[in-house]
Amino acid sequence: MTLCAPTLLLLLLSQSTRASRCLPIPPGMALCQGLGYNIMRMPNLLGHESPGEAVQQSGSWLPLLARDCHPYARIFLCSLFAPVCLERIISPCRSLCESVQDSCAPIMNCYGYSWPRILHCDQFPKDHLMCISPVTHMSNSTSNTHSAVPQASCTDCELEETTSVKVLLDLLCKSDFAVKVRLAQSNSSSSAIAKFSLGSRLDVLKHGPLLGGEMKGRLALWLERDATCVGNLNRHHPQGATFLLTGTVMGDRLLVNKAFSWSRHPRQLNQAARKWKHHRCRG
Template sequence: MPCQGGTLGLLGTVLLALAALPAVGQDYDSSSWQPGQPPSGRGYGKAPQCVDIPADLQLCHEVGYGRMWLPNLLDHDSLAEVKQQAGAWVPLLAKRCHGDTQRFLCSLFAPVCLARPIYPCRSLCQAVQASCAPLMEAFGFPWPDMLRCARFPPDHRLCIAVQSGSSQATPPPASRICPQCETEQKAEGMMEQMCASDFVLKTRLRELQAEGGERRLAAAPKKKLLKRGPLQRPDTRRLVLHMRNAAACPCPQLADLRRPFLVLGRKAGGRLLLGAVYRWERGNREMRFALKFMFSYPCPPRYAPLPGAEQR
């Protein structure tokens, strides 16, 4: 399975005011494909070929098969493009929002080499969406149009079905930690979060009244902006951070508000969304390293944060 050091705040995820991708791929259409023919047709500018799934295609390297069609079912026609765009989805796997997330995504990013294209079933898309879309919403991103479930074939057609035991989403336990608080004090994970964030600051926080299922936190008047991003002066005067879908979930870092925090977030729809929060620890070597190399870390291309997803 892919490593679990990153988080969706990249979701983030990487997994992240980011440049939205143009719509890619097309609605499934395998009726014109003949047995024995590799994929071809709309979006295939190069002659299709069956290639090894590269070891550094982290999203799909251990998906259960070793060869994939290129171009893939999202019209990526080079391995470099596949790896670049698939990388933004790796943090979603780390969140384990659904047991078939990798199966679904890799059926599109790294389709198995068969005589004809096998798309994911619509029910597989719907099951993964039902479990993972709320997590994406917590970071201000809707389910991307490129993964619109109506694009995929119904279950009575030849397609890749749900495998994790149920087509229904499994509700998370009530005590599950808020996704913004599922962070590790590791330098690489912190720098990935910084790549995914519009702004980074050191500040103390004050709890405000929750609204509409959102937890709200006010930054102290005295704060240190480590990465300003799109923040304007009015944003910083009274800086209020919104934690989507977090009114009822616990956040261990915020149990004691007397200490300062390292806060990472995004500006979306005129609001500031908290993406990740860390307790500020002066002697923490991992945090010091991440802050020192924050601007020189080789961030992956920022898509929004997932290819095809418009920010809200």
């Protein structure tokens, strides 16, 4: 069920006449895992009647969260998709909605999406003790994950034009990780969002704080969570291509900051990869 433009008041009133129940957050709801609670109330604040419906609808927000547009975006969305099961439903405050919208709506616009009417901030209450504000205490694991997140940008997932081997080596020094990987579109996907798979060979130039064997698993998670970014890289290579990916390790995730097409710039990239084996970073 999809609601066009519900108001929070009408939803809360309607829920008083329906059977409200507390259920475990499904393992498949990746959006709302690891937030410090595991029981949610159904129906939720978006009018979803079942956990399965909430899981299906919440998955479309994962690419946006992968862009790290706001440190509380996950808290805001999960207060709607999977409200914590207390004596009464606690909604997000209007200020939290406005803060998340100000940071995330421009990133959504990068990919052709506007802030949905269902999340208009006027429907949420002004700040008070019984709503979730931007300064609401989060679990230590959540705050640590977001404490050093760089500001998202529309160009985070654009293919870069190489300049020189020296510039590439400097980038490798500044990045947590660097990996040469082939991405191929999966023909088995029936989703509206294209699915991609890793090629059989993975050349890790730099693994940073990760253990040597962790890179493939982290890249698989990136493919799953950041489908919009991956699709952007493959826009001109629908059958797949080989890329140099560099970026930052954020908790259990990889944030890809720069990407280069190996087929477009084979000479510079191959030279940089060879020199990197013996390169010493300054500082």
